[in-house]
Amino acid sequence: MSVTFVVRAARPEDADGIAHVHVAAWRVGYRGLLPGAFLSGLSVEQRTSRWQAILAQPSEPPAQTLLAERDGSVVGFASVGPARDEGAGATTGELWAIYVHPDHWRSGAGHALHERAMEVLRDAGRTDATLWVLAGNERAAAFYARHGWAPDGATKTDWRDDVRLDELRYRRSLLESGDA
Secondary structure (H helix, E strand, O other): OOOOOEEEEOOHHHHHHHHHHHHHHHHHHOEOOEOHHHHHOOOHHHHHHHHHHHHHOOOOOOOEEEEEEEOOEEEEEEEEEEOOOOOOOOOEEEEEEEEEOHHHOOOOHHHHHHHHHHHHHHHOOOOEEEEEEEOOOHHHHHHHHHOOOEEEEEEEEEEEOOEEEEEEEEEEEOOOOOOO
């Protein structure tokens, strides 16, 4: 039996659903990769406020937040836009984020979001794309490999409060499908 997801542009009123997905995905997906106290301290209320502010701002293509719904409930989201890395060319887009609620992992929601996100970037004239993944996140790395992404050797370190986030950059062409 195939599960069908509705993938659409997110609206400000979707902020709470996106925040619930965001916090749940971090708490489960980054368990063992980030400190437990940091993960348990994530706040749905703070994320909701942040997402309300993000979604209230007009965005220029290809910047867009998409969400996947099943039976009217948000099960995942993805955000795309221009590549934010220094020196990135005008034809490079970026998958800024893609998260699915852990209850819906391996359901096809991530694939549906990824497929639509790549379409948004292609429609904006992007020919390649990058993304950043937390080092050690093997589940995410396997997902990206199935969708045509590969590490390109770039690394960076971000900080969330006093928590260090070591990240690896992945890249893929948008000229061919690359989706599994």
